[in-house]
Amino acid sequence: MTDIDHLSRMNACFLGPRSENEAWLRSEMQAILDSWFGWRRDLFPDDPEAIPYDERVSVPFLQQREKLARQISRLTDILRDEVPKHTPRYIGHMVSEISMPALLGHFSALLHNPNNTSKEVSKVTSVLEAEAITALAAMVGYDPAGASGHFTSGGTVANFEAIWRARFRLDHWLSLALYLAEEHGLPLDVFRAAHMGWKRYFELIAMHGVDEGKTRHYSLVASNPFEAASLLSAHTRSPYKGPVVLVPGNKHFSWLKGVSIFGFGERAFWTIPLDGEGRTDVAVLADLLDRAEKEGRPVLMVVSVAGTTEAGEVDPVDRVQDLLDERKATRGQDIWHHVDAAYGGFFASLLGGVGENLLAPGVRAALAALGRAQSITLDPHKLGYVPYSCGAFLARDREAYSVSSFHAPYLDRADLGASVWAYTLEGSRSAAGATAVWLTSEALGFDPAGFGQIIASTIENCRLFAKTLTTSLPFVRTLQPLDTNIFCFNLAEPGMSLAEANRRTEAVFRKFVASPHFSVSRTSLSRESYEQLIAAHMAGIGGAVDADAMVLLRCVFMNPFWASADVHAQLMPEFVAELAGHYGEVSGASFGPAADGGELPRRVDIDEAVATGPAHF
Structure with missing residues (x-):
């Protein structure tokens, strides 16, 4: 591809700092409005007009509309003092010009106002969300056929989603081990039990004929956490101090929020020191894992950062995953690895094309390993050029996506399948971000050529x-x-x-x-x-x-x-x-x-x- 071809394709996707593509964008937005007006007008043509012509020309009606027009004019004048983030003179934070595919997708969804909490109120955009998640999953190296995920309000909530799922998994394994210790007299090694893996979990279920419902009483989440912790301490004859979360020193502030919100306490937050380039020191990480094992403190998750907030550095995701794979193979320890790629995940779109040579070999290797982690955070409203607010949580497979189940009679419908709200921390979720990502994917493709x-x-x-x-x-x-x-x-x-x-x-x-x-x-x-x-x-x-x-x-x-x-x-x-x-x-x-x-x-x-x-x- 020649330089002019590349620039032309890119410039066709943005309005331009001086509204150079104004005429085209006006026509497309008008076409969207025309379609929306026609859809409303033609859907039930025999219904009466709720706002008749006589009322539309009445004095009170026209006065109210004029008042609204004045306030709209006032609002647009006020917004002219907003920070101009579209111009190349703005190189401040992780926000910039939004792409026209994203803007038009966002705008289209706003007009229909779907809530992706359930297919009952988002028949179309729920499907678009699933397709957009599939596109992002493919970009980061997940198998699109098996990956799961959903859109969030941003990276902070997406990181919380990872903690929620890692806790769900760890709690299931610990609850079973505590049940077997209490009811069957089996010895209890907290660290080993907390990382047993699903395969071993189901083997023990079958071996001892366990009714999973009975393990709920021993859950640190679903039952009384203080009582369950007391039982763990009694069986191990040492105080149960709870799990730890291992996060590098280049972390985003959301991780400290997460351990607080989920009730683990700040002392559960173990910082992984950084090496001379500001990345996770993998050798020290190995020492911290050994320390956690020695202290009997389960590792809820290990976090890597792909694209730090400060300087955009990328942790050695591949070497972190190699370490965790080695511990699983030699010690039977299944430890959750989450990659906070809120900013840097979109650099994976370079992989496989000539543009990947712009990345240092270590960065390429790290990005190529994203698909090996259990879960990933992305922020399309950053380097995806999508309007705020739009984050995404991705899980490698449905097993990693599993989480506590809830029920709401007014949303549950067997004919529509499982409601998405039951698997998300947020209830109501706008479809605008998902639709913006979907149209970006369809128009550009999250690959080296697009x-x-x-x-x-x-x-x-x-x-x-x-x-x-x-x-x-x-x-x-x-x-x-x-x-x-x-x-x-x-x-x-x-x-x-x-x-x-x-x-x-x-x-x-x-x-x-x-x-x-x-x-x-x-x-x-x-x-x-x-x-x-x-x-x-x-x-x-x-x-x-x-x-x-x-x-x-x-x-x-x-x-x-x-x-x-x-x-x-x-x-x-x-x-x-x-x-x-x-x-x-x-x-x-x-x-x-x-x-x-x-x-x-x-x-x-x-x-x-x-x-x-x-x-x-």
């Missing part, structure tokens, strides 16, 4: 931006590695301490906030979690690590319009000049936008990017 082209472009744009800054401004210090399309950097001169670099970086960020020209974001990496990475970064500067965190400017290159040569040619020098000016005000020094006197780097195309590989700048 959606992957957009994702590849964002990585190219990010790397060119990073290269431009580092070659033009000597005080820009890039955080390594640069895994995806998020570029983090701090501002420091040789020998400068971390505390002083933080002060200058923070001050420059405040100037960007006050400026109308560009939007960037700020993040910080704590020494507690990122000690090795911070030490390596500061060693390159030759400065002392004299602060508890490292402050960074953060640029998220989701916006597709940086691929335009004209956009890059105008905005890149502007950004360099603005950053140089802000830094000069903060430091008292003077830096020009091209310190070496040379020209700014040209825009690279995908063929060049593939040839040069995933070099870091």
Whole structure:
């Protein structure tokens, strides 16, 4: 595919920062409205008009409509002050321009207002949701025929869905083991029982003729958790301290919320230290698993992160899964692995195409291993270019999707099959996000030739931006590695301490906030979690690590319009000049936008990017 072909296909899917595709989008939205109007008008043609013509021309009716029109005008004026996230000048957070397929799918569903809680109120969109989940499952490497899932309001709830299911599984296994200890006198090893696996579970059920209903009394979830914990302690002659959740230091805040909401307590949250690149340290993870076994604390789940919130880094999902597979093979320990790929999961659309060469080998291997994990979180409202709010929870198979069952007589209908609401934490769920993802999949396809082209472009744009800054401004210090399309950097001169670099970086960020020209974001990496990475970064500067965190400017290159040569040619020098000016005000020094006197780097195309590989700048 030539560069112009790639850009044309991508630009056909977005409105454009100056509404370049306005005419087409207007016509398609009008066609959607026309279809909706006609559907309502023609559905029951013999029914009387509920709003007759005489009323529609009456004074009270027209006055009320005029009042509404004024308030709509007021609202649209107010919204002109909203943060303009569609423009390439916005490189702040994980939000950007939304695609037109997603917008039109979302808009179409809104008009019909289906609630995907049950097929009884969402006959069509429930099917579209299932098809959209199948498309996402295929993208991350799950077998679409066996995978399950549903859409959520966002990644936080999707992560909670994983905890809910992991708890369901662990509780079943522990309840059976406690029942067999209490009723049959079998010895009880809590850690071993909590990870026995479904195969062993059903073998024990058959072997001892167990009525599963009788194990409910021994459940830490379905019965009295305090009584069940007391019984576990009595049989093991040591206090039962509950399960642990192992999450890396690059975690999203939702995991601390999760252990709190599900009642495990903060001491159940075990942080996995990070290596020198800010990723899960697999060797230390193995030590933590051994510690949990020694302390008799079941591992509810191990979490990997694909696309960290701070810098977009990707954990070694493959090596984490290798470790868990090895423990299952040698010790019989079936441990749940969840991948929080809320942001980074969509990079899997690159795999199998030339664009995958933009990713470092370790990142490719990690993304290729997503399909081996029990469950995955995705956020289409981030890198899927779908309107808020739209998250997704995916499970590798129906076994992993299993969860506590509930009943609601007003929703249960045998002829419609199982109601989705019974398997979701949320009850009412808008169909808009699912429909937006469905239309995106149908129009683009979540594969290298379709959606992957957009994702590849964002990585190219990010790397060119990073290269431009580092070659033009000597005080820009890039955080390594640069895994995806998020570029983090701090501002420091040789020998400068971390505390002083933080002060200058923070001050420059405040100037960007006050400026109308560009939007960037700020993040910080704590020494507690990122000690090795911070030490390596500061060693390159030759400065002392004299602060508890490292402050960074953060640029998220989701916006597709940086691929335009004209956009890059105008905005890149502007950004360099603005950053140089802000830094000069903060430091008292003077830096020009091209310190070496040379020209700014040209825009690279995908063929060049593939040839040069995933070099870091």
